[in-house]
Amino acid sequence: MIGPGFPPWGYDSDNGPDQWHKDYPNAKGRHQSPIEINNKDVHYDSSLLPWFASYDPGAAKTILNNGKTCRVVFDDSFDRSVLRGGPLPGVFRLRQLHFHWGSSDDHGSEHVVNGVRYAGELHMLHWNPKYSNYLDARRRTDGVAALAIFLQVGETPKPEMKRILEEINAIKTKGKEAPFPNFDPSILFPKSHDYWTYHGSFTTPPCEECITWIILREPIIVSSDQWIAWMLLQPDGNRILATRMAKLRSLSKNAENEPDRPLVDNWRPTQPRYFRMGKSCLANSMKFCNGMSDLVGEESAADTVYLDFSEALDNVPHKILVGKLLIYRLDEQALRWTENWLNGQVQRVVFRSMEPTGSQ
Numbered sequence: 622m623i624g625p626g627f628p629p630w631g632y633d634s635d636n637g638p639d640q641w642h643k644d645y646p647n648a649k650g651r652h653q654s655p656i657e658i659n660n661k662d663v664h665y666d667s668s669l670l671p672w673f674a675s676y677d678p679g680a681a682k683t684i685l686n687n688g689k690t691c692r693v694v695f696d697d698s699f700d701r702s703v704l705r706g707g708p709l710p711g712v713f714r715l716r717q718l719h720f721h722w723g724s725s726d727d728h729g730s731e732h733v734v735n736g737v738r739y740a741g742e743l744h745m746l747h748w749n750p751k752y753s754n755y756l757d758a759r760r761r762t763d764g765v766a767a768l769a770i771f772l773q774v775g776e777t778p779k780p781e782m783k784r785i786l787e788e789i790n791a792i793k794t795k796g797k798e799a800p801f802p803n804f805d806p807s808i809l810f811p812k813s814h815d816y817w818t819y820h821g822s823f824t825t826p827p828c829e830e831c832i833t834w835i836i837l838r839e840p841i842i843v844s845s846d847q848w849i850a851w852m853l854l855q856p857d858g859n860r861i862l863a864t865r866m867a868k869l870r871s872l873s874k875n876a877e878n879e880p881d882r883p884l885v886d887n888w889r890p891t892q893p894r895y896f897r898m899g900k901s902c903l904a905n906s907m908k909f910c911n912g913m914s915d916l917v918g919e920e921s922a923a924d925t926v927y928l929d930f931s932e933a934l935d936n937v938p939h940k941i942l943v944g945k946l947l948i949y950r951l952d953e954q955a956l957r958w959t960e961n962w963l964n965g966q967v968q969r970v971v972f973r974s975m976e977p978t979g980s981q
């Protein structure tokens with residue numbers, strides 16, 4: 622957080638994570654983030670539900686460089702882009718997403734998984750609208766939900782992705798901001814929605830302990846040289862955005878007229894866990910049906926039903942949670958109603974069982 626009353630902080634030796642507690646005592650709290658996640662300390666919780674995001678591409682506003690990260694800001698004046706389910710007590714509004722990254726590919730993520738550091742970590746921040754605003758929510762234990770996605774370096778050539786380059790060039794130095802319309806961040810999600818969850822804090826000052834973390838187990842693949850897939854849904858068809866680690870590293874933490882200082886290593890080391898235990902939700906056992914009619918009379922052990930719009934949206938993963946099979950069962954009439962309502966947009970239906978099927 623930056624602004625009046627917030628002393629400056631950064632990631633250098635004189636103002637970095639080791640120093641933050643001097644101005645921001647929360648940084649020495651007992652629920653600080655990030656943490657290292659170890660399989661042996663995680664327990665599988667069968668009561669955890671799948672999470673679900675419903676994002677409105679029109680809510681995307683701007684992309685900016687604040688000298689500490691690259692951030693995309695969304696309109697959160699109403700329940701427009703929301704995250705729900707999982708460990709969350711209700712709907713949470715998307716406010717912004719940003720990245721943490723390293724100076725090279727072997728580090729950069731904030732959370733560490735079984736000793737592994739990824740090249741970067743994407744955070745999508747949502748706040749609980751039962752509080753009057755984002756700042757108020759940050760003061761409450763259940764105020765903020767953060768969805769974290771790891772960036773792993775690998776080969777994923779996406780030669781057609783160009784726009785993010787232009788956007789990053791437009792925000793090269795601290796204080797720069799550019800319009801960033803029509804962006805649905807859910808296309809950044811990996812295939813699997815398996816997650817770990819625990820209660821923690823912001824990883825930047827003032828390090829408030831208000832965050833329900835939902836950390837996705839499957840990373841998304843980026844490459845040092847190739848693009849990562851940032852796809853942009855537009856009314857005139859699909860457009861694709863991209864960035865890459867090298868491009869993130871080309872950002873600067875100085876303002877335009879100052880000497881160049883590259884913006885790299887904007888991550889906080891892991892913090893003591895004290896007595897916190899992570900919980901996991903594994904959703905490995907997915908089954909697919911080829912159409913709505915397969916649902917008729919279906920009684921499945923799976924407890925959640927999604928409608929999958931991927932093909933309608935040109936293979937952009939896009940699923941809508943419709944309900945629990947345990948609660949209702951589709952009959953012919955319900956099928957016709959649902960099909961009319963969906964206007965034939967559904968390509969397949971996904972049953973998701975919450976039973977663990979593999980190792981945790």
Ligand SMILES: [Zn+2]
Nearest residue numbers: 719721744824
């Ligand atoms: Zn972050």
